[in-house]
Amino acid sequence: MENNNKPFGEEQNTLNYEDKQNTYHTNYNREENTLQNQVTPKKSNPNLKSFFVGLIGGLIPSTIVILLIINNVLPIQQQPDNTFIASASQQENEPEIVTTLATDDAVSASSIEEASKAVVGVVNLRRQSIWTTSEEAGTGSGIIYKKEDGKAYVVTNHHVVDGAEEVEIVLNNEDRIAAKVLGSDELTDLAILQVDGSKIDTVASLGSSSDIKVGETVLAIGNPLGLEFANSLTKGIISGKDRSVSIDTNRDGSADWITEVIQTDAAINPGNSGGALVDADGKVIGINSMKIATRAVEGIGFAIPIDSALPIMEQLEVNGEVARPFIGISTAAIHQVPPQYQHNIKVPEDIEGGMVIASVETGSPADYAGLQQFDVITKINGEAVTSILELRKYMYSETSVGETVSIEIYRNGEAHTVELELADRDSI
Incomplete structure (x- = not known):
């Protein structure tokens, strides 16, 4: 059966080519027949005819070339050995085609090249059963940010190594090194890996995300669609700063955390997660994390700002986890309280919202502070709290373990x- 699965336009080009061939042969044969009809075979001398045909055939192209050179259609170019050749002229307004990354200067190109060497592949390995060896369950990217005492440290996304039984990093020369997960944090989507540093000779230069400007040129470095396209670079700009993106960390269908990110239109594809977002000098200003992936949206990707990532990276590297302040309550927004419990909620009409305490953990800071079920939290240190997102964001961003906070509540x-001293969950 004939294969008709050709790329669009291929079949049409083939037909056009065949038509041109047929046209060429038809015109050639027609020309030859005309010449033969004009010459009487009886009066012609075959040798003389061949001589004149050859002479004319040689003079015509020579005459045409001379005329083209005289009229500067074919300019003469002198070679170093004093020979001359004729070449087709190029219009001055035609752009020169280059096959390199467009940069403003060589220093930026060199720095970006070094930054690319510090971005590695991260392979999530899992076993399908107890009888099989570990296989690739997914791949992402990571950034070598430190080398110390013979060890190298890589930052990547939590979701890249989540559920992994083994983890490997892949250098840009395709060497694979076993990695140890020192710590991982789901809320900030960050994880730290430790590897043998004997084969690591390039470490990323970390910049600052506080000084970035909208419209500034950035590049995303990573491994889109896996290791086949390792160390790919895409170019774009910073589309927005301090973007707040709601995410669903426990996958229950509702957002339970807000993360502050950098928005960029540099292409970020599956596999880019954990890779570097660098400025024009090759300094890392963000860690690529996610994108909006719908058919109606194009060019909206997000990166974790390096300034907010660094404190988390340090905690994960040293402690293996992030110490966050702990209150010891479970809550629900006022409108989410079941109807049978609504009579327990009493707040003034001018209160627009708040978090209702559903339960208090025994021995927790909330317990010691005297908080009770059905208390309605409206403010923490004067900041309004109307959702679990606002509560977590303020607690984890603006407070620390050991700090005393002022909580405003309505009871009956x-x-x-209420004054409450924040604690670490592990200390309870």
Whole structure:
């Protein structure tokens, strides 16, 4: 059966080519027949005819070339050995085609090249059963940010190594090195890996995300669609700063965390997660994390700002986890309280929202502070709290373990202020 699965336009080009061939042969044969009809065979001398045909055939192209050279259609170019050749002229307004990354100067290109060497592949390995060896369950990217005491440290995304039984990094020369996960944090989507540093000779230069400007040129470095396209670079700009993106960390269908990210239109594809977002000098200003992937949206990717990532990276490297302040309550927004419990919620009409305490953990800071079920939290240190997102964002971003916070609540319709000392969950 004939294969008709050709790329669009291929079949049409083939037909055009065949038509041109047929046209060429038809015109040639027609020309030859005309010449033969004009010459009487009886009066012609075959040798004389061949001589004149050859002479004319040689003079015509020579005459044409001379005329083209005289009229500067074919300029003469002198070679170093004093020979002359004729070449087709190029219009001055035609752009020169180059096959290199467009950069403003050589220093930027060199720095970006070094940054690319510090971006590695991260392979998530899992076993399908106890009888099989580990196989690739997914690949992402990572950034070598430090080398110390013979060890190298790589930052990547939590979701890249989540569920892995083994982890490997792949250098840009395709060497594979076993990696140890020192710590991983789901809320910030960061993870730290430790590897043998004997084969590591390039470490990324970390910049600052606080000084970035909208419209600034950036490049995303990573491994889109796996290791086949390792160390790919895509170019774009910073589309927005301090973007707040709601994410669903426990995959229950509702957002439970807000992360602050850098928005860019540099292409970020599956496999780029954990890779570097660098400025024109090759300094890392962000860690590529996610994108909006719908058919109606193009060019909206996000990176974790390096300034907010560094404190988390340090905690994960040293402690294996992030120490976050702990209150010891479970809550729900006022409108989410089941109807049978609504009569327990009493707040003034001018209160637009708040978090209702559903339960208090025994021995927790909330327990020691005297918080009770059905208390309605409206503010923490004067900051309004109307959702779990606002509560977590303020607690994890603006407070620390050991700090005392002021919590405003309504109990039976009356306002109260409670002083509460934050603690680490592990200390309870």
